[in-house]
Amino acid sequence: MYERILIPTDGSDTAAAAVDEALDVAEKFDAEVYTLYVVDVDAMDLSLGTEQVERVKAGRFGEMDELEAKARAATEYVAERGRERGVDVAEHFRAGRPHDVVADFAEDHDVDLLVMGSHGRSGVRRMLLGSVTERVLRSTHRSVLVVDERGTENREAE
Amino acid sequence: MTPLQLLPDALNASFKAVPAVMVSAMLLLFLGIGYVFRVADTEDLWVAGRSIGNVENGMAIGANWMSAASYLGMAALIALSGYYGLAYVVGWSTGYFILLIFLAAQMRRFGKYTAPDFVGDRFDSDAARAIAALTTILIGFVYSVGQARGMGLVGIYVFGGDYTTMVVLMMSITVGYLALSGMLGATKNMAVQYVILIVAFLAGLYAVGWTQGYSTILPHIEYGALLSELDSQFTEPFATDSFYLWVATAFSLIVGTCGLPHVLVRFYTVESERTARWSTVWGLFFICLLYWSAPAFAAFGTDLYANVVGPVYGANGMSGAEGDVIVVLASQLANLPEWFVGLVAAGGVAAAIATTAGLFISASSAAAHDIYTNIVNPDATQRQQLLIGRGTIVALGAVVTVTALDPPALVGELVALAFSLAGLVLFPMFFLGLWWENANRQGALAGMTTGLVIWTAAVLNELVLATDAGPVVPVYADVFPAVGAALAGTPIVFAVTIAVSLATEEPDERIKRIVRQCHSPEPMGQQESAEEVATDGGQVSAESQPSSDAESDGGPRRGE
Amino acid sequence: MTEDNTHEAMPENDTQARESHAQTATDGGVAAGRETADYLDAEVNIFRPSTPFMRDHLRIIWVMFAAWALLVFGPVVATYFATDAMTSVTVLGFPLHYLLTAVVSPTGALVLSFVYARRRDRLDSAYGIDHSTGGDDPDPAATATDGGGGE
Numbered sequence: 001m002y003e004r005i006l007i008p009t010d011g012s013d014t015a016a017a018a019v020d021e022a023l024d025v026a027e028k029f030d031a032e033v034y035t036l037y038v039v040d041v042d043a044m045d046l047s048l049g050t051e052q053v054e055r056v057k058a059g060r061f062g063e064m065d066e067l068e069a070k071a072r073a074a075t076e077y078v079a080e081r082g083r084e085r086g087v088d089v090a091e092h093f094r095a096g097r098p099h100d101v102v103a104d105f106a107e108d109h110d111v112d113l114l115v116m117g118s119h120g121r122s123g124v125r126r127m128l129l130g131s132v133t134e135r136v137l138r139s140t141h142r143s144v145l146v147v148d149e150r151g152t153e154n155r156e157a158e
Numbered sequence: 159m160t161p162l163q164l165l166p167d168a169l170n171a172s173f174k175a176v177p178a179v180m181v182s183a184m185l186l187l188f189l190g191i192g193y194v195f196r197v198a199d200t201e202d203l204w205v206a207g208r209s210i211g212n213v214e215n216g217m218a219i220g221a222n223w224m225s226a227a228s229y230l231g232m233a234a235l236i237a238l239s240g241y242y243g244l245a246y247v248v249g250w251s252t253g254y255f256i257l258l259i260f261l262a263a264q265m266r267r268f269g270k271y272t273a274p275d276f277v278g279d280r281f282d283s284d285a286a287r288a289i290a291a292l293t294t295i296l297i298g299f300v301y302s303v304g305q306a307r308g309m310g311l312v313g314i315y316v317f318g319g320d321y322t323t324m325v326v327l328m329m330s331i332t333v334g335y336l337a338l339s340g341m342l343g344a345t346k347n348m349a350v351q352y353v354i355l356i357v358a359f360l361a362g363l364y365a366v367g368w369t370q371g372y373s374t375i376l377p378h379i380e381y382g383a384l385l386s387e388l389d390s391q392f393t394e395p396f397a398t399d400s401f402y403l404w405v406a407t408a409f410s411l412i413v414g415t416c417g418l419p420h421v422l423v424r425f426y427t428v429e430s431e432r433t434a435r436w437s438t439v440w441g442l443f444f445i446c447l448l449y450w451s452a453p454a455f456a457a458f459g460t461d462l463y464a465n466v467v468g469p470v471y472g473a474n475g476m477s478g479a480e481g482d483v484i485v486v487l488a489s490q491l492a493n494l495p496e497w498f499v500g501l502v503a504a505g506g507v508a509a510a511i512a513t514t515a516g517l518f519i520s521a522s523s524a525a526a527h528d529i530y531t532n533i534v535n536p537d538a539t540q541r542q543q544l545l546i547g548r549g550t551i552v553a554l555g556a557v558v559t560v561t562a563l564d565p566p567a568l569v570g571e572l573v574a575l576a577f578s579l580a581g582l583v584l585f586p587m588f589f590l591g592l593w594w595e596n597a598n599r600q601g602a603l604a605g606m607t608t609g610l611v612i613w614t615a616a617v618l619n620e621l622v623l624a625t626d627a628g629p630v631v632p633v634y635a636d637v638f639p640a641v642g643a644a645l646a647g648t649p650i651v652f653a654v655t656i657a658v659s660l661a662t663e664e665p666d667e668r669i670k671r672i673v674r675q676c677h678s679p680e681p682m683g684q685q686e687s688a689e690e691v692a693t694d695g696g697q698v699s700a701e702s703q704p705s706s707d708a709e710s711d712g713g714p715r716r717g718e
Numbered sequence: 719m720t721e722d723n724t725h726e727a728m729p730e731n732d733t734q735a736r737e738s739h740a741q742t743a744t745d746g747g748v749a750a751g752r753e754t755a756d757y758l759d760a761e762v763n764i765f766r767p768s769t770p771f772m773r774d775h776l777r778i779i780w781v782m783f784a785a786w787a788l789l790v791f792g793p794v795v796a797t798y799f800a801t802d803a804m805t806s807v808t809v810l811g812f813p814l815h816y817l818l819t820a821v822v823s824p825t826g827a828l829v830l831s832f833v834y835a836r837r838r839d840r841l842d843s844a845y846g847i848d849h850s851t852g853g854d855d856p857d858p859a860a861t862a863t864d865g866g867g868g869e
Contacts, residue, residue, distance in 0.1 A: 048271045049271070065689070241819070252786065255830055386811065396797075436835055446825065593762065594762070679757070692758055
């Protein structure tokens with residue numbers, strides 16, 4: 001049923017919460033797995049300045065050591081979990097607005113299922129920090145499995 | 159000086175539809191072009207995309223200088239303060255040569271992201287990074303207050319009303335512009351901004367010169383003939399401001415140019431050191447286009463004012479507020495059509511807004527990247543950084559607006575304050591950091607603190623705590639004038655930094671190697687920073703060359 | 719790719735310098751362990767250049783810096799000490815002090831910048847440094863064709 005599964009990650013614990021469940025599904029359906037790290041250009045514009053964004057546009061991400069390290073660490077986490085289970089994970093990197101890029105990637109690669117974590121925030125925190133997961137949900141018509149971060153804590157206790 | 163008095167009387171203050179539309183059009187054009195060139199989904203982060211040439215880089219450097227200070231403030235100072243105003247022309251232009259020979263190429267090789275990055279990494283100190291970041295924010299604040307004053311005054315021409323309303327309105331537009339720019343994902347396109355603003359300025363200059371019979375094809379030289387007809391105060395040297403102040407101001411502006419964070423960061427991202435050098439040359443050319451013109455504009459304006467309005471100097475002369483808008487005023491007094499004057503005015507407003515937007519981003523990156531991510535929360539997610547950045551912008555916008563309602567000085571002077579801060583605190587760190595490998599953490603901390611103290615004392619002494627009788631400590635104000643504090647101050651900071659560095663242990667060999675790499679003539683790989691090359695002896699590892707073994711869609715990276 | 723002409727171009731002629739230049743010259747400036755190590759071991763101190771390249775570079779810098787200082791502060795100092803002379807002489811309608819300060823200083827700085835950039839280019843080619851390859855990117859199409867010519 002699911003032939004291609006996408007696990008977007010931003011390196012956060014919330015994203016990590018979704019990985020095990022995603023790999024469970026992948027194993028059961030013997031699906032191809034992709035993981036994707038999106039360099040958030042809007043955040044970079046404000047946190048590093050527009051010149052850095054131009055650097056990324058010019059394809060010189062390799063100069064930006066810490067950013068590259070963070071990106072690779074995020075995808076490597078997923079790949080590592082995959083290796084433990086004998087599942088191959090293809091690591092991909094893009095730049096742009098995370099929810100748009102994830103949705104576009106899912107289209108381009110004909111992904112059947114996206115698996116993302118949710119922090120389950122509410123109220124002011126939700127309003128301020130928002131939810132990329134929510135936006136992806138609204139940006140794509142492909143199936144999305146949302147794994148609530150708090151739910152996995154309970155499951156691990158079992 | 160209460161806000162209500164800040165009315166440039168001679169300026170025709172009323173709502174003018176066409177100029178208002180022009181201001182909006184310029185801003186929308188900046189946004190639009192930024193939107194067109196935005197970062198759409200980038201497929202492969204490691205494949206070379208559009209590279210930026212020397213001319214375009216040069217325009218971006220020129221655009222950095224297209225602020226209310228250059229557009230409005232310089233002509234103002236030249237008209238109001240005569241020969242002293244030329245200290246600003248000289249200081250703000252010739253400083254780039256120093257940047258070129260001592261800093262530009264070396265910064266490229268250091269290859270980080272922000273100025274506090276440089277200070278923090280070079281001196282291996284979070285405290286140094288924090289001080290540099292706070293200084294960056296302070297620079298952004300002071301510089302923006304100058305822009306806000308300019309916006310407010312010219313806004314009176316375009317929209318009518320009074321100064322207070324205009325400052326609030328213009329600053330709101332600025333924050334809105336930033337927000338919209340963020341929402342659209344529009345990246346700044348500095349080259350376009352430069353072209354539009356220089357065209358507006360030069361058009362005004364040529365039109366005023368032509369219609370009033372001052373000049374034909376080269377007003378930048380032809381205005382010389384006019385000088386003898388002007389009040390002698392326009393050209394007389396050291397009439398109201400001393401020789402020391404002239405030299406101090408010029409010096410401060412020069413070293414400030416070499417210490418401004420948003421100027422230096424451009425050099426991190428150019429392709430090679432050769433590009434860094436030639437971009438600076440082009441940049442200086444584009445800056446000179448404006449700086450050759452400003453004195454001419456001031457001369458025309460002064461003559462028109464004297465003929466049409468009244469005496470320029472003396473007790474009933476041109477007010478500070480009128481002087482600050484002399485560029486627009488000259489166009490108005492020359493009886494140019496309203497839409498044309500509107501073009502010149504729109505240029506001034508757009509220049510101020512664009513500059514403020516850029517400064518706010520510089521401050522937001524200091525808060526989000528340098529302070530928050532690097533010091534407070536190393537695991538900060540991109541979204542958290544985004545939030546901190548936006549919060550900083552809003553907070554800064556509010557503080558700048560409030561301060562600008564009762565500004566303590568002219569536009570050009572306010573901006574010069576920011577330069578003197580940069581010259582006192584950051585320039586010594588960049589210079590010594592790059593040119594003396596034994597400059598160490600303790601020296602840097604001592605130096606930066608000294609610089610901050612000198613500057614803060616000067617500002618408090620002369621502007622904040624001063625009474626109508628003058629500065630609190632007149633002697634201090636003579637030696638360390640707020641806009642020119644770097645002449646006496648920067649050597650002190652150098653001395654302190656050097657002395658403390660010599661008295662304490664030398665930096666790690668690792669740091670020294672990074673500095674050496676900045677000067678090594680070996681061209682660096684496109685994908686390398688000085689730190690990378692220095693630490694693994696220049697071996698280009700497979701990791702920094704993913705383009706040679708990557709698939710085109712950024713497929714699987716490292717092997718297992 | 720050896721470039722023997724570097725020896726003639728060098729004012730310093732001690733064997734060590736010649737050797738390290740030959741090393742630099744051999745591969746068009748590709749950063750490789752040995753060559754880079756020479757520079758990474760040489761102390762960076764603006765008053766004590768420790769490599770021939772630094773010496774040449776600093777020589778250019780100091781000369782041009784002196785010229786710049788003269789152009790930038792010369793007019794105002796002259797105006798201070800010789801006020802009458804500077805203000806009474808007129809050139810193109812300008813009082814001399816005004817012309818020098820408002821026009822000659824900025825223009826002079828621009829010219830000096832241009833001259834510096836050219837001299838650095840010449841110094842780089844004398845040392846066999848070639849920025850256009852970027853040092854190690856094997857694909858010329860991915861980099862600017864001449865190290866950043868205006869586009």
